[in-house]
Amino acid sequence: MSKAAPPTKWRTSASVILVSRDAANSEDYQxxxxxxxxxxxxxxxxxVFPGGLLDTEADESVAWLQYLEEFGVPKEALRRLVLTRDDRPAILAPQGTGCYDRFFERSRIWAREITLRLTAVRECxxxxxxxxxxxxxxxxxxxVTCAQDVLDLETWQRRVHNxxxxxxxxCREQKVVPDLWALHEWSAWASPGFMRKGHETVFFMAFVDKQPKLLEExxxxxxxxxxxxFELLRLGNLGNVWFMPPQVYELSRLMGIKEYQRLLEFAIKRSGLGTTMYLPxxxxxxGSMVFVLPGDDFxxxxxxxxxxxxxxxxxxDEFRARSKHLHRYxxxxxxxxxxxNISPPNGHLSPLKIHPERQKL
Incomplete structure (x- = not known):
């Protein structure tokens, strides 16, 4: 009798799909x-997209709520970030004593929609x-978000990284608050359950009018x-970059909207429709490894x-023939x-069909 596999331990994380107007053509985006x-x-x-692990000490600290209040952020502005829906995935659901109850003081809301946005901004x-x-x-x-210039950027980046x-x-020294409101909820992915140390990640989408200066850590x-x-998927097909499935999937459905303003409007509207966790x-x-996603018959x-x-x-082919509703790779x-071949959940975009990996797009 084979021994049962130990349960996967998913580590919570957040990523930003940062969209900028194309410098050569402002109607397009990169x-x-x-x-x-x-x-x-x-x-x-x-x-990968920028992002990383939730740090509970840094991102769930009640000191953030105190700072946001001191800064003049209205409580209602924080409440608007929280979707009151019954179909929230566990990563975005009320966290009980871990997050909601502990910080639900004086009717202030402290939820994963807020803390994971803090994670995404900090990791960026x-x-x-x-x-x-x-x-x-x-x-x-x-x-649309703002990018703040930081004096002695390299030192500060090292301090926050460490x-x-x-x-x-x-943020206190710069007299700013993280721009949580310009991060639009986009999608959520988890590693397959056979991975012993997986990730569960919420992807947010943010927009900037022009490409900011960057400092690589x-x-x-x-x-x-x-x-x-298109260019990123092409590099992947040529073998110049390597993507995990979530990155391929998200880039593939971005192929459906090519204009910056249209994508911005779609992301704002769609973000209020919730998110379905994609756990393959x-x-x-x-010998062929097929991974199915929500809505697939299997x-x-x-x-x-x-x-x-x-x-x-x-x-x-036989696996496909036994299925009427397909959502798989x-x-x-x-x-x-x-x-x-079904409508994607949450009013989302359908990904472009992926061709064999060596075929040019």
Missing amino acids: VLMLKRSDATAMVVNQT FEEVGLLLCRSRSQLNFGA KPTEFLTL PSEVKETLWLSP VGYNCQ YVPEPHLVHEIISFPGSE TYGPAIRSLEL
Whole structure:
């Protein structure tokens, strides 16, 4: 009798899909991605959106609530960040004694929609020296974010990188607050359950009118890329960069909107519709690894309880033939195909169909 696989331990994280107007054509846009340093990459040239792990001491500190109140941020402005829906994934649900109850003082709301935005902004500063924030004169909570210049940037970046709680100190000294309101909820992904140390990540989308100056943190970032989704996917197909499935999926659905203003309007509207956690469930189809996502006929009711790859007694084509509703991708060592023949949840964009990895887009 085989021993049961131990449960996956998902580490909570947040990422920013940062969108800027294209310098050559202001109607188009580019997104920021980072090549991980050789010391932190899973594979050579692994490329990701800025982001990282939730730090409970830094990001869930009640001192943030006190600072936001002192700064003049209205309570209602924080409440607007919190979606009161019954279908929230666990990563964005009320956190009980871990987050909600402990900081629900004087009717102030402290929720994962807030703390994960703090994580995303802090990590963006740690990785590329980009401080997305607002001064008191900018407290109009607009949809496009501001990038604050920081004196002695390298020193501050090092301080926050080494001690995340210093991010609050930085904001106090700069007399700014993190721009939580310009981060629009976009999607959520979790690592497959057979990975012993996985991540669950909320992706936010933020917009800037022009590309800000960046400072790469050398221990984490090898190179920064400002490119269109098309160009990034093409580099992936050519083998110049390597993406995990969430990055391929998100870039692929960005292909459906090519104009900056249209994407901004869509992201604002869609962010109020909630998020479905995409936790892939793997099937071994005679050597082909197929991962199914929510809405697929082979998706399971409790994907977080699946800690092994499921064996399917047939080929990938037979697996497809037994399914009417498809939401899946084939993987190894990158996404080779992506199929979706249903409406994506939460009013979202459908990804562009992915062709074999060596075929140019």
